[in-house]
Every structure is written in C-alpha cells, then in structure tokens.
Amino acid sequence: MKDARLEQQIRFLLEIDQLKQVERRSYLADGSRRENSAEHSWHLAMMAVLLCEHLDDPGIDLLRVMKMLLIHDLVEIDAGDTYAYDPQGQEDKYDRELACANRLFRLLPEEQRDELMALWQEFEEGISPEAKYAAALDRLQPMLLNYAAQGRSWREHGIHSRQVLARQEAIAEVSQKLGDYSRGLIQDAVAKGYLKAQG
Amino acid sequence: MKDARLEQQIRFLLEIDQLKQVERRSYLADGSRRENSAEHSWHLAMMAVLLCEHLDDPGIDLLRVMKMLLIHDLVEIDAGDTYAYDPQGQEDKYDRELACANRLFRLLPEEQRDELMALWQEFEEGISPEAKYAAALDRLQPMLLNYAAQGRSWREHGIHSRQVLARQEAIAEVSQKLGDYSRGLIQDAVAKGYLKAQG
Numbered sequence: 001m002k003d004a005r006l007e008q009q010i011r012f013l014l015e016i017d018q019l020k021q022v023e024r025r026s027y028l029a030d031g032s033r034r035e036n037s038a039e040h041s042w043h044l045a046m047m048a049v050l051l052c053e054h055l056d057d058p059g060i061d062l063l064r065v066m067k068m069l070l071i072h073d074l075v076e077i078d079a080g081d082t083y084a085y086d087p088q089g090q091e092d093k094y095d096r097e098l099a100c101a102n103r104l105f106r107l108l109p110e111e112q113r114d115e116l117m118a119l120w121q122e123f124e125e126g127i128s129p130e131a132k133y134a135a136a137l138d139r140l141q142p143m144l145l146n147y148a149a150q151g152r153s154w155r156e157h158g159i160h161s162r163q164v165l166a167r168q169e170a171i172a173e174v175s176q177k178l179g180d181y182s183r184g185l186i187q188d189a190v191a192k193g194y195l196k197a198q199g
Numbered sequence: 200m201k202d203a204r205l206e207q208q209i210r211f212l213l214e215i216d217q218l219k220q221v222e223r224r225s226y227l228a229d230g231s232r233r234e235n236s237a238e239h240s241w242h243l244a245m246m247a248v249l250l251c252e253h254l255d256d257p258g259i260d261l262l263r264v265m266k267m268l269l270i271h272d273l274v275e276i277d278a279g280d281t282y283a284y285d286p287q288g289q290e291d292k293y294d295r296e297l298a299c300a301n302r303l304f305r306l307l308p309e310e311q312r313d314e315l316m317a318l319w320q321e322f323e324e325g326i327s328p329e330a331k332y333a334a335a336l337d338r339l340q341p342m343l344l345n346y347a348a349q350g351r352s353w354r355e356h357g358i359h360s361r362q363v364l365a366r367q368e369a370i371a372e373v374s375q376k377l378g379d380y381s382r383g384l385i386q387d388a389v390a391k392g393y394l395k396a397q398g
Contacts, residue, residue: 006250010343012249013242013246013249013343014343014347020242028219030217035219038242042240051208066244144209177202177205181209
C-alpha cells in the first residue's frame with residue numbers, strides 16, 4: 001500500500017539529488033576540480049559542529065543551523081550558483097532562487113514544506129544568530145578552500161583582497177576569533193600571491 | 200595570534216575535504232556519474248530530517264543522527280569505499296577503517312576527537328536507536344539512487360534481489376513503513392529488469 005506522505009518525501013529527495021551537479025567556483029582543497037553544492041553543504045554542516053565554540057555568543061540551536069546549511073543551496077538547482085563576486089548575477093538572484101524554493105519545497109507534505117521554506121528564508125534574511133552563524137561559515141569555507149588551492153579561483157576571476165575582506169565581515173560579526181583567523185588568511189594569501197592586494 | 204584549537208580544527212576540516220574524492224559504486228539518480236561519499240553524506244542527513252516521522256519508535260536524538268551521518272564515511276578517506284556486496288573487502292574493513300578514524304580524529308582537540316570517535320563507533324556497533332536509523336538510511340539511499348538510475352550499478356555488478364533484500368532488513372527493523380516501501384522498490388526493480396530475480 002502506497003503512503004502519500006512518504007511518496008512525496010521520496011520524490012523530493014530524488015529531486016534534490018541534482019544539487020550534486022551544481023558546480024561552484026571554488027576548487028577542492030587540492031585544486032583538482034570544482035566543488036559542487038551538495039558536498040559544499042556537507043562541509044559546512046561539519047564546520048558548524050566543530051567551530052561553534054568560537055562564536056562570541058555560543059547560545060545557538062545547532063540542529064537548526066545544520067538543517068539550514070543542508071538546505072541553503074537547494075535553490076541553486078534551478079537558479080544555478082551565483083558567484084559571490086558577480087554584481088549582475090546578484091541582482092535577480094533572490095527572485096530566481098525564490099521561484100526554485102517554491103517549486104522544490106511544494107513537493108513536500110505541507111508542514112515540512114513550511115519548515116524548510118521558513119529555514120531558507122531565515123538564512124536569506126540573515127538576522128537570527130543561527131542564520132548569521134550559517135552565513136559566516138558559508139563565507140569562511142570557500143576562503144579555506146581557495147587558500148589551500150593556492151588561490152586558484154581568486155586568480156581565475158581576478159579577485160582583489162578588498163573584495164574578500166568585504167565578504168569576510170560577516171565572519172567577524174559572529175566571532176572575533178574566526179574573524180581574526182580569516183583576516184590573517186587573507187593577508188597571508190596576498191603575501192603568497194594567491195590574491196591581489198587592494199583593488 | 201594563533202589559536203591552537205582553531206588551527207587543529209581547520210587542519211581537520213581541510214583533511215576531510217578528501218571525502219569529496221572517494222567514489223562510491225552508486226550512480227547519481229540520473230545515472231550521469233558515480234556518487235562521492237561527501238555528497239552521499241549530505242543526502243543522508245537530509246533524509247534523516249525528512250523521514251524520522253516514519254520510525255516505529257520516533258524517540259530519537261536527531262542532532263546525534265545527523266552528526267553520525269556526516270562523519271560515518273570519513274574513514275573511507277584512507278580505507279576507500281568498500282562495496283556492500285564484496286565479501287573479501289568486508290573482511291578487513293573494520294581494521295582499515297579504525298586505523299583511519301584514529302589518524303583523522305587525532306587531528307582534533309581532545310574532547311572533539313573523543314566525541315567523533317564515539318559517534319563513529321556507535322554507528323559501527325549499530326545498537327542505539329540513532330545508529331540503527333542512520334544505518335537504515337545508509338541502506339535506503341543507494342536503493343533509491345539505483346532504482347532511479349534504472350539499476351545501473353546493480354546490473355554492472357550482477358547483483359541479485361536476494362542480496363538487496365538481505366541488506367534491506369536493517370530498514371524494516373526500524374520502520375515498518377520504510378521497510379514496506381523498500382521491499383516494494385526491490386520487487387518493482389526486479390519486474391522492470393533493473394535487478395536480477397532471486398540468485
């Protein structure tokens with residue numbers, strides 16, 4: 001006998017398999033290939049578990065952060081990954097992503113659709129401590145990969161340290177320690193020629 | 200100023216980036232390429248969130264399940280993915296994986312090392328409700344992908360329905376509903392020629 005809720009959930013779970021085919025700009029740490037958004041989401045959830053002690057205000061709901069990170073990029077399935085340093089792509093990013101969120105989450109039973117939509121919107125609004133922590137990790141992770149891959153993606157796109165420093169502010173906002181660390185990483189990246197100075 | 204704990208954590212987070220390069224036997228749902236263990240882990244964590252209502256005994260700690268699923272395959276970084284239907288590979292699997300767990304988790308600060316090692320061992324032992332749910336999802340997910348990809352991986356390895364049914368028992372053990380669903384999927388797969396009957 002078919003269970004309607006389970007059928008909807010399985011349909012959704014197969015649909016989101018496509019996140020594994022959304023290519024990001026960042027390369028893996030060893031520079032061998034570009035990262036995809038599904039493995040990126042896994043990496044962020046691992047970071048959320050291990051780095052939460054460094055938050056200035058550690059009173060967060062880690063489970064909510066993890067759910068948020070697992071779903072935050074699902075909207076790229078239709079909208080594609082919009083490069084952080086592409087001002088034109090950023091313009092209509094929200095509209096494209098909202099259309100995808102509506103399509104995907106509607107596959108689910110009603111209260112799960114509402115939960116995931118609310119989590120995604122919380123992430124996009126970036127106001128709650130959980131959303132801010134998730135956003136900070138989403139900025140820190142590509143920096144770590146870019147640095148490990150000797151700035152390959154930064155160099156390919158002619159990125160300057162000022163652009164990376166501007167994105168880094170979201171990290172310092174939730175954690176002085178992670179903020180200091182990421183600023184140091186950017187300085188190091190400039191010193192090693194992975195990233196252009198100023199700009 | 201360098202923070203020793205943070206340096207250890209970042210070192211670990213970059214080391215586990217390699218999970219993105221561990222190739223599994225399953226193909227993506229559209230059959231286009233093999234899945235890797237990092238995106239597989241992401242997919243399982245998503246399943247854990249959405250399917251927990253179907254557990255016969257729903258009193259589980261979802262956060263622990265999710266952590267367990269995110270880390271359960273890290274040991275493949277050194278040990279490789281051992282195919283579920285490879286009896287020879289299964290023989291020394293635990294020893295190879297334990298050596299990797301020791302190497303990887305020792306990169307972390309002591310209490311995080313202990314937490315992750317305990318979670319991995321809990322998963323391996325498969326006794327707690329959380330470990331059983333995690334194991335059930337780890338069996339269900341490749342079935343869903345294999346079915347969606349018209350049995351490509353099953354056919355490549357000459358797998359019979361009896362072998363898949365035997366692995367499916369871990370699903371029925373935690374959830375009658377998921378057990379019924381996966382048995383139905385196997386019957387359908389045989390009917391459609393994705394999977395050999397009996398064997």
